[in-house]
Amino acid sequence: MADHYQLLVIGAGPGGYVAALKGAQLGAKVAVVEKHHLGGTCLNYGCIPSKALLSSAEMLHSVKQADKWGVKVGGDVGFDWSAITGHKDKTIRQLRGGIASLLKGRGVTQLAGTAKFDAPGRVVVTAAEGGQQVVSAEKVIIATGSAPMRIPGWPDDPALVCTSDEAVHWQTLPKKLLIVGGGVIGCEFACMMRSFGVEVTIVEMMAGILPTLDADLGSELLKTFKQRGIVCHLDTNVEEMRLKGEAVAVRLSSGETLEFDRVLVATGRKPNSGGLGLEKAGISLDRRGFVEVNERLETKTAGHFTIGDANGRSMLAHAASAQGVAAAESALGHGKAFTAAIPSAVYTYPEVASVGMTEAEARDAGLPIAIGRFPIGHLGKAMAARHQEGFVKILRHRETGELLGAHMIGHNATECIAAATALVEHKVSLPEIAETVWAHPTIGEAMKEAAEDSLGVGLHLPPRKVMRLAAAMA
Amino acid sequence: MSVVCLPSSIPAVSSATVVRWLKSPGDEVVSGDALVELETESGLLVVEAAESGKVLGYRVKPGQTLLAGAELAEMAEVANVRQSAGMTKQPEKSVAEPKQTTGNTAGDGAKATPILMPQAGNTMEEGTVISWRVKEGDTIAVGQILCEIETDKATMDFESPDAGRLARIVAKVGEPVAVKQPIAVLAASDADADAFLAGGIGGVGQTIEAKPQAVSAPVKGNNQVSSQRVASPAVLGNGGRVKASPAARKVAAERGIELASVGVGSGPGGRILSSDLAGLTATAAGNGAAAAGEIRRPLSKMRRAIGLNLQQSKQTVPHFYVRTSIDADPLMAFYREQKVATGCTLNDIIVLAVGRAMMEFPAVRSQIVGNELVEYPHANIGIAVGIDDGLVVPVVTNVDTLSLGSLAAETKRIVEQARKGRLENIGKGHFTISNLGMFGVEEFSAIINPPESGILAVSAAREAVIVENGAMRAGRSMTMTLSADHRLVDGVMAAKFMQRLKDLLEHPLGEKGKLA
Numbered sequence: 001m002a003d004h005y006q007l008l009v010i011g012a013g014p015g016g017y018v019a020a021l022k023g024a025q026l027g028a029k030v031a032v033v034e035k036h037h038l039g040g041t042c043l044n045y046g047c048i049p050s051k052a053l054l055s056s057a058e059m060l061h062s063v064k065q066a067d068k069w070g071v072k073v074g075g076d077v078g079f080d081w082s083a084i085t086g087h088k089d090k091t092i093r094q095l096r097g098g099i100a101s102l103l104k105g106r107g108v109t110q111l112a113g114t115a116k117f118d119a120p121g122r123v124v125v126t127a128a129e130g131g132q133q134v135v136s137a138e139k140v141i142i143a144t145g146s147a148p149m150r151i152p153g154w155p156d157d158p159a160l161v162c163t164s165d166e167a168v169h170w171q172t173l174p175k176k177l178l179i180v181g182g183g184v185i186g187c188e189f190a191c192m193m194r195s196f197g198v199e200v201t202i203v204e205m206m207a208g209i210l211p212t213l214d215a216d217l218g219s220e221l222l223k224t225f226k227q228r229g230i231v232c233h234l235d236t237n238v239e240e241m242r243l244k245g246e247a248v249a250v251r252l253s254s255g256e257t258l259e260f261d262r263v264l265v266a267t268g269r270k271p272n273s274g275g276l277g278l279e280k281a282g283i284s285l286d287r288r289g290f291v292e293v294n295e296r297l298e299t300k301t302a303g304h305f306t307i308g309d310a311n312g313r314s315m316l317a318h319a320a321s322a323q324g325v326a327a328a329e330s331a332l333g334h335g336k337a338f339t340a341a342i343p344s345a346v347y348t349y350p351e352v353a354s355v356g357m358t359e360a361e362a363r364d365a366g367l368p369i370a371i372g373r374f375p376i377g378h379l380g381k382a383m384a385a386r387h388q389e390g391f392v393k394i395l396r397h398r399e400t401g402e403l404l405g406a407h408m409i410g411h412n413a414t415e416c417i418a419a420a421t422a423l424v425e426h427k428v429s430l431p432e433i434a435e436t437v438w439a440h441p442t443i444g445e446a447m448k449e450a451a452e453d454s455l456g457v458g459l460h461l462p463p464r465k466v467m468r469l470a471a472a473m474a
Numbered sequence: 475m476s477v478v479c480l481p482s483s484i485p486a487v488s489s490a491t492v493v494r495w496l497k498s499p500g501d502e503v504v505s506g507d508a509l510v511e512l513e514t515e516s517g518l519l520v521v522e523a524a525e526s527g528k529v530l531g532y533r534v535k536p537g538q539t540l541l542a543g544a545e546l547a548e549m550a551e552v553a554n555v556r557q558s559a560g561m562t563k564q565p566e567k568s569v570a571e572p573k574q575t576t577g578n579t580a581g582d583g584a585k586a587t588p589i590l591m592p593q594a595g596n597t598m599e600e601g602t603v604i605s606w607r608v609k610e611g612d613t614i615a616v617g618q619i620l621c622e623i624e625t626d627k628a629t630m631d632f633e634s635p636d637a638g639r640l641a642r643i644v645a646k647v648g649e650p651v652a653v654k655q656p657i658a659v660l661a662a663s664d665a666d667a668d669a670f671l672a673g674g675i676g677g678v679g680q681t682i683e684a685k686p687q688a689v690s691a692p693v694k695g696n697n698q699v700s701s702q703r704v705a706s707p708a709v710l711g712n713g714g715r716v717k718a719s720p721a722a723r724k725v726a727a728e729r730g731i732e733l734a735s736v737g738v739g740s741g742p743g744g745r746i747l748s749s750d751l752a753g754l755t756a757t758a759a760g761n762g763a764a765a766a767g768e769i770r771r772p773l774s775k776m777r778r779a780i781g782l783n784l785q786q787s788k789q790t791v792p793h794f795y796v797r798t799s800i801d802a803d804p805l806m807a808f809y810r811e812q813k814v815a816t817g818c819t820l821n822d823i824i825v826l827a828v829g830r831a832m833m834e835f836p837a838v839r840s841q842i843v844g845n846e847l848v849e850y851p852h853a854n855i856g857i858a859v860g861i862d863d864g865l866v867v868p869v870v871t872n873v874d875t876l877s878l879g880s881l882a883a884e885t886k887r888i889v890e891q892a893r894k895g896r897l898e899n900i901g902k903g904h905f906t907i908s909n910l911g912m913f914g915v916e917e918f919s920a921i922i923n924p925p926e927s928g929i930l931a932v933s934a935a936r937e938a939v940i941v942e943n944g945a946m947r948a949g950r951s952m953t954m955t956l957s958a959d960h961r962l963v964d965g966v967m968a969a970k971f972m973q974r975l976k977d978l979l980e981h982p983l984g985e986k987g988k989l990a
Contacts, residue, residue: 363488363515366489368489368491369515370513370515370517371515371516398491398513398539399539426721426723426724427720428720456513456517465517466517466519466520467484467487467516467517468508468519469481469520470481470505470521470522470524471478471509471524471546472478472479472481473476473478473524474476474479474545
């Protein structure tokens with residue numbers, strides 16, 4: 001006799017555990033299956049460990065420039081890698097414990113093991129030790145996440161050619177690191193490793209780093225990276241990679257050959273959709289292996305939802321959590337289409353954050369846009385606190401005044417984007433943003449200034465030049 | 475004639491949105507004069523005249539987004555236009571100046587005169603043309619009926635305030651137009667009218683949805699307009715966007731309500747707030763398919779206004795009710811007599827009595843305005859009049875100064891006007907009387923018409939047993955229920971008011987209050 005639940009969630013990452021909590025909050029009998037650790041990639045291999053390491057890296061970066069702040073730091077400035085990783089591990093343990101007690105507090109049954117569909121609404125859970133149990137549920141939310149891609153044909157020694165899964169738990173630091181892929185993960189590791197004194201080279205096949213974000217953000221970050229001695233090969237592919245003794249030798253599409261003592265492959269992630277027996281539940285995948293869902297995140301099989309990385313709509317923890325809430329609400333009869341604006345945050349220093357359309361997306365869509373900009377260096381707070389890097393760029397629909405997108409690089413950008421996300425989500429128009437009073441002195445003021453700039457009413461920039469052209473006559 | 479175009483390639487610019495015209499049709503320009511201001515993704519762009527000439531008319535309107543090479547305006551060469559650029563440049567006008575309705579005649583030269591949506595009453599924010607009685611090209615005389623306009627209160631014939639040739643009809647039948655926005659344009663030539671409409675009449679033009687063919691020359695296929703603003707004018711903000719709070723947008727999206735159909739909101743600058751959407755359901759044109767036998771039609775403006783007004787009243791005004799019955803025999807006797815003498819109705823006598831009583835109870839002719847109590851010197855009384863699809867309340871002012879005869883004449887006149895759709899003294903009432911006696915109603919309670927202090931619900935004079943001094947007799951009784959705003963009128967005062975009214979009506983010729 002199978003245990004029966006109203007809602008079964010497969011995967012306890014930031015999507016799954018939140019979906020389970022929401023289901024329980026809505027009064028359902030809920031179980032969540034996790035084959036590994038609570039918290040998924042975000043907590044165990046992603047956001048949280050990388051932020052723990054980055055906090056030490058940024059502190060070190062600041063201390064090394066303490067003079068600039070007029071602060072005298074005596075003695076050798078260095079770091080204790082084991083203390084840094086110890087803090088990271090402790091943080092992970094604390095947060096895992098937090099999720100466990102949240103689940104317990106709401107009466108969610110936790111099933112340790114690997115889930116596999118037997119039929120729609122019916123799942124076999126196999127524990128690591130081999131025991132099996134059959135669970136049935138009226139509604140199922142698949143939240144199995146994704147895993148870093150490895151490149152076929154490249155050396156598979158995970159001590160030398162790593163993905164972020166290994167990199168966040170490195171026991172030792174490389175001396176000379178190749179990062180393949182200049183996306184969010186590649187840039188965060190480049191920034192972090194450089195502060196720990198590692199020689200870092202990025203190879204990116206696109207024309208700029210952070211290629212999924214507004215192009216101006218990547219080019220600004222690239223300048224900073226170059227100043228810090230991070231070598232970036234853009235428009236470049238790794239043609240060949242092989243082991244050469246203790247080193248890894250690579251040949252680039254430019255013809256250059258280079259050697260490194262470690263490689264981080266950060267070229268993207270693939271969904272964990274295999275081995276789940278989805279075909280037995282009638283659930284289909286797209287060409288890239290993502291589970292196909294409709295706007296309510298429901299799969300082809302009624303009552304079966306897929307959230308987070310596994311559906312490929314947005315590979316971000318907060319998107320997974322938001323989708324988890326939406327899917328649990330849909331499953332239990334309170335749902336609606338999931339359309340929320342999803343911000344992106346990159347924890348380099350300076351930080352990068354973004355929400356809404358990029359300039360290129362808006363142009364491709366043929367929208368009449370007006371662009372407002374404001375350099376963060378012009379702000380009193382930025383000067384006083386010596387965080388003058390970066391800018392805010394915002395896109396306005398010229399005919400409706402709607403805020404289409406906000407893009408920011410600079411100190412605390414990942415915190416400032418929350419305000420912009422609320423504005424984009426609720427379709428607040430630029431004149432209303434410009435009318436809103438922002439606290440002074442803050443870095444966030446740049447958002448208001450950029451809004452004013454887009455409207456041509458900014459006061460803290462020189463007057464905008466007006467282009468004058470003679471009419472054509474026909 | 476030549477056509478002025480955007481340059482076919484503009485550095486770093488893929489499209490441009492018209493902000494405003496800097497020249498008006500009829501203006502002579504020399505090469506180098508600024509013609510039009512546009513906004514691009516890279517900032518403002520001013521297009522200058524490449525040749526000297528005279529601006530004939532525009533082919534695009536503010537708010538339109540154009541691609542490079544788009545046609546902007548028509549120009550005629552002028553033989554003796556001032557010679558060289560720069561030497562005798564006219565000062566640039568920053569904004570195309572508003573054209574006022576100054577004369578009674580339009581159509582001389584490049585002049586165009588807009589006919590504006592009238593404001594009938596302080597609360598009127600928009601109106602809808604139900605039918606046009608004239609057509610484009612007609613010559614119009616002052617006072618000629620142009621169209622029938624529906625407001626939230628009434629339907630009325632609209633007489634032309636000006637004379638001239640009706641060049642363009644702007645307001646489409648069925649589409650709401652904000653008050654003081656053009657509904658038509660008088661002009662000698664169509665080109666003048668179009669130019670006027672295209673030109674942004676002091677910002678007004680931005681919200682005009684002109685007819686698609688409202689361009690004098692045939693529009694060529696390559697007039698590269700990429701998108702065009704379509705929206706109801708009443709609630710557009712500067713950016714051409716319905717002004718609404720984020721919360722209101724969310725609620726509207728969830729319930730499928732078209733914000734543009736909501737009208738003017740109660741927030742700052744007419745911004746629609748979520749509270750304005752209370753009780754509204756999906757816009758009629760929306761997704762809800764009618765089930766078998768159901769008939770769905772959009773709420774008329776009047777029904778919507780009645781609904782919102784009364785809902786707000788019932789939710790925000792603390793109503794309380796005081797009911798009394800009067801011995802109606804003396805009143806009926808008085809009525810029979812006065813009907814012959816003055817042509818009055820029974821209701822007129824009640825209105826007169828209420829007017830007298832109001833003068834003795836200042837609170838009943840008071841209103842709350844902000845944090846102040848405003849007491850009015852006279853008794854203005856609204857009379858609820860049922861009409862086909864709703865209810866209107868014309869107001870008789872200064873009832874306290876009128877004799878029964880003059881009150882009867884005045885009431886008759888305003889009620890007739892109301893039935894024709896002309897409401898008088900809208901918003902001036904202090905108190906309302908709703909009389910359902912003619913339908914034999916025994917008693918009822920009415921909802922106050924804010925910001926008034928109260929409403930009197932008058933029922934039928936019915937045959938009843940009257941008990942007087944311990945003896946029963948057959949007579950007539952009439953029940954009246956006062957609904958009072960407790961913020962203005964306290965219980966004791968309401969009771970005294972009703973006592974006084976009863977006294978006046980039971981002794982219409984008595985010493986205390988002679989109604990004749």
